[in-house]
Amino acid sequence: MxxxxxxxxxxxxxxxxxxxxxxxxxxxxxxxxxxxxxxxxxxxxxxxxxxxxxxxxxxxxxxxxxxxxxxxxxxxxxxxxxxxxxxxxxxxxxxxxxxxxxxxxxxxxxxxLDDDPEEPLQPQHALLGELLQRILEQVGTDVAAIPKPRFDDAAWVGWRLAELLPLSDAQRQGVLQETDPHLRLQQLLEFVSEE
Incomplete structure (x- = not known):
């Protein structure tokens, strides 16, 4: 069986x-x-x-x-x-x-699903790490208390942006289903560029 x-x-x-x-x-x-x-x-x-x-x-x-x-x-x-x-x-x-x-x-x-690998942001997604820092500052998060390497971790940046950006449920679900952290960031970059 x-x-x-x-x-x-x-x-x-x-x-x-x-x-x-x-x-x-x-x-x-x-x-x-x-x-x-x-x-x-x-x-x-x-x-x-x-x-x-x-x-x-x-x-x-x-x-x-x-x-x-x-x-x-x-x-x-x-x-x-x-x-x-x-x-x-x-x-x-x-x-x-x-x-x-x-x-x-x-x-x-x-x-x-497998845990995300720890991989650095690719050059085309570096802007997303900076965007995340600005969003966190706007919502009152003590950015200085977050370890610097986090903002270069592709998976961590992607999940925090998926959490904080004003995405539709369908967009957020699409990000959740993507298994590659770099492709996830690419989706988020396209969503941000559309606004």
Missing amino acids: DDPGPTLALFPLHTVLVPGAALGLRVFEPRYLDLLRDCGRSGATFGVCLILEGAEAGAPAMPAAYGTEALIEDFDRDPDGLLALRVRGARRFHVRRTRVRDNGLVVAGIDW
Whole structure:
């Protein structure tokens, strides 16, 4: 019998989570409260995928075939009494198949994508490292606290730009699915040039 491989419960959203990015969630549906309870007990994680068809609440939505593992960083109750989470994107994955549990939770058989290699920015993308520094300064990040080599790391620059630039969900999903950090930067450069 074929090895089914790893499985991951999915939290489909109308947004794309990229590696290293933070995302705030408000959780109220029983299927997701159950999922988070399971994560708390077992230390498991869950996956965030862009919704291709459907809604965030109600009937199970159809998720994109690529997503990002979400690590829970913090949780609390918001003023409305709902569970408020802060998660951070970790590893990327490709969905091979999905099934829907009785409670409506979508569980996927996945393949983890390889981690990005550490490679320097190519000359044609050097401007993107400078653009990222300016954006981070504008949003109030202490750029001096970020190690200088980060701004020359093609993968890190690409993911931070994918997180911070005003991209459409479709554009951000395309960046997430690209496995080559230099081709990812090329996509981002084309998006920036169009504006």
